[in-house]
Amino acid sequence: MDNTSQNKSVFQTFAVLAVALLVFGGIALLVNTNDKSGTPADRAVSPNSNSFGSALIGKPVAEFSLKDRNGVVYTPESLKGKNVVLFFNEGLMCYPACWNQIVALATDGRLQTADTVALSVVTDPANEWQSAIQKMPTLGKATILHDTDKSLSRELGMLAAPSSMHYGSYPGHSFVVIDKQGIVRFVYDDPRMGIDNELIVQELKKLE
Structure with missing residues (x-):
């Protein structure tokens, strides 16, 4: 495999990883936000x-x-x-x-x-x-x-x-x-x- 193909393959791998991290981070943020807002019952957990x-x-x-x-x-x-x-x-x-x-x-x-x-x-x-x-x-x-x-x-x-x-x-x-x-x-x-x-x-x- 020539250098150009190798570089292209590495770039594609990094691109896929970056997209995956962005998606995962977005989901985690959404879940965290929902947990903080919660329902009145959720907010009532702390006495x-x-x-x-x-x-x-x-x-x-x-x-x-x-x-x-x-x-x-x-x-x-x-x-x-x-x-x-x-x-x-x-x-x-x-x-x-x-x-x-x-x-x-x-x-x-x-x-x-x-x-x-x-x-x-x-x-x-x-x-x-x-x-x-x-x-x-x-x-x-x-x-x-x-x-x-x-x-x-x-x-x-x-x-x-x-x-x-x-x-x-x-x-x-x-x-x-x-x-x-x-x-x-x-x-x-x-x-x-x-x-x-x-x-x-x-x-x-x-x-x-």
């Missing part, structure tokens, strides 16, 4: 990211005015003098996990005292909760606030919680602890959607 809600800590809670199913209005001003736990969740669609946590907060004597109150925040209208209470009567013991326009959920970043199964549209399973002066002291998101009373009680003890 409570230290960054979630960190911007709220040490600052007054955002202004809000939310009603419970009886029409009673709750605001930061009306809640001053109490330690407050706000449990943001997906509401009616999140059965049984969120319902169980709502009831657990409402029936835990440590979280319903003269100076502590636990409130659940949902985005469903109040009139839609009657059927839920019929299905699980203990829900009737809970104070549920209706953030129907999602303004507070959005303001506090709860729609972007790692636990949200409808990322960007609904809260997931997140807690905001506010002290008696209306300052946010603790934020926690739980992608496991478990019962987190013990953790919340421990955080409240730090406010004593």
